[in-house]
Each structure stands twice: as C-alpha cells, then as structure tokens.
Amino acid sequence: MVIREAIEFGKDKLKDSLYTDPIKESRFILSFLLNKDLSFILINPDYELEEKISEDFTNIIIKRQAGQPLAYLLKTANFYGRDFYVDQRVLIPRWDTENLVEQVLDLAKTIESPEILEIGAGSGAISITMGLEIPEAKINGVDISDEALEVCNINLERYKNSKVKFFKSNLYENISGHYDIIISNPPYIKRSDLEDLQREVKNEPLNALDGGEDGLDFYRDIIKFAKDYLKESAYLVFELGAGQYKDVKNILLANNFSTIGYKKDLQGIIRVIWAS
Numbered sequence: 001m002v003i004r005e006a007i008e009f010g011k012d013k014l015k016d017s018l019y020t021d022p023i024k025e026s027r028f029i030l031s032f033l034l035n036k037d038l039s040f041i042l043i044n045p046d047y048e049l050e051e052k053i054s055e056d057f058t059n060i061i062i063k064r065q066a067g068q069p070l071a072y073l074l075k076t077a078n079f080y081g082r083d084f085y086v087d088q089r090v091l092i093p094r095w096d097t098e099n100l101v102e103q104v105l106d107l108a109k110t111i112e113s114p115e116i117l118e119i120g121a122g123s124g125a126i127s128i129t130m131g132l133e134i135p136e137a138k139i140n141g142v143d144i145s146d147e148a149l150e151v152c153n154i155n156l157e158r159y160k161n162s163k164v165k166f167f168k169s170n171l172y173e174n175i176s177g178h179y180d181i182i183i184s185n186p187p188y189i190k191r192s193d194l195e196d197l198q199r200e201v202k203n204e205p206l207n208a209l210d211g212g213e214d215g216l217d218f219y220r221d222i223i224k225f226a227k228d229y230l231k232e233s234a235y236l237v238f239e240l241g242a243g244q245y246k247d248v249k250n251i252l253l254a255n256n257f258s259t260i261g262y263k264k265d266l267q268g269i270i271r272v273i274w275a276s
C-alpha cells in the first residue's frame, strides 16, 4: 500500500464519522506511525508503506470507524505542550483543561513553595504539568481508581519529577496535612446526559464522567470538607462544565468561601472557578 491508497482507505472508512475530518485524520495517523511530519505525507503520495505500518494503519482506521478515541489507539495525548501516555483506564486530558492549569500557575506565583493537592488525577497530566511548571511546588495527586494510578505512574516515570506523588484516595480519605491549593477537574456530567454523550466519549471511564443527578455531587463533596485540608487563605480551584458556574459559586458561598474568581475559555464559557 502507498500513502495515497492509505489516505483513500481512511477517507472511505471514516466518511460517516461525525466528529472528524477523515482525510486530515488519516494523514495524521500515518505521520504518527511513520514518525514523519505531515509535509512528508503530503509530498510523497507514492511512498510504499512497510507491511507492518499498513497493517497498523488499517487496524487503527477500523477501530476509529467503530468509534474508539484516537488518543487511546495511538496511546498518546498532548497536554500543555507535552505528550502523555493514555489508554482506556483514564479520561483523555482535554485542551480546555489547560485553562485550569493556567489559573493555578497564576495563583501559585504568589506562594512560596506551594503545596498542591489534585483530587481525581486521571492520567496525571495536570499534576505532572504543575510539577514541571511551578518551581519548588510539591504536588500530591490522588484518584479512587487503581487503574488511573497505574497510568499516572507511567507518566511520572516518563517525566521523572520527584516533586509529584500519586496515591489512592476516595476524595480526602487518605489525605492528611494542609495545602496551599486544592485543584480538581471532577466528574461533572449530569447522569441523565450520559446516554447522549458523543460515541467516543462513552469509551472513557464512567467514573471520570458521572457527576450524579445534577452533575454537582463532586463539587458539593469536595467543597464541604475543603477547609479541613486548606491552609489559611489558600485556594480551591475547579474546572466547570458549561453552565455550572452559578451553582458551584453558591455552594462555595454557603461553605464560607468569600473570595471567588473565574476564568473563561476561548468561547467565552466560564470553565474555571477559584475561591478562597
């Protein structure tokens, strides 16, 4: 098979996929498998692919046609400029979540050697990014899922950062001490909306998505006990689902957080709330 034929195959198989551009995606997969940049794919339509590459390409396209997320098939997701290992054990880190990291970097500037707790670490991408971006920070990332923690440690091994530690905890269950910042991108999808999620998202772990009846269970549970684990004038920072700002703000106010700020994403949606 030559590159042109592979692209044709991908275009045909993915033509009914709703959330992708079949040609662009086929080119991207080939460039990933060949470890060459996109321009190579564009200017070498008659390049003969090795049998193994043709086979891998075909398998990936067929799984994509069946709705598996590309990040799981390639076992990689880019977050904040770095590549993280991902597979079906964890939520794929979204670029939207970089807003959360940016907010924490901003708040951390004013704190000497900040101690940070992430609840619901998933792939570990946020904790590891904070560890690499914030000088002198100490980060603990926790998750309830043993499988997610395995992925966190694969990524920690890749980025070798002794300031970051991962361990198992159901919310605060195994947490002791006090932190300068507690951060979470919790499961926040309303249970009744889970059924209507995009086919690809349904491949992601349910316990990374299900936020209870109104989507707010984790915000309530994390906020309720946060002051027990925060230092004086410390910060709690969350990613929000679209439209959740007002509700989460009210939960924070009802739990004695008085200073509240937010950050919008590029579409103008409030994506991050912080409070102290």
Ligand SMILES: C[S@@+](CC[C@H](N)C(=O)[O-])C[C@H]1O[C@@H](n2cnc3c(N)ncnc32)[C@H](O)[C@@H]1O
Residues within 6 Å of the ligand: 090, 091, 092, 093, 094, 097, 119, 120, 121, 122, 123, 124, 125, 126, 142, 143, 144, 145, 148, 169, 170, 171, 185, 186, 187, 188, 207, 208, 209
């Ligand atoms: C939306 S995902 C976020 C993953 C990652 N932080 C990210 O932003 O890509 C939520 C994470 O919370 C974890 N989680 C769910 N319930 C939990 C609990 N009770 N205690 C700790 N973590 C929990 C899930 O396993 C999942 O990894």
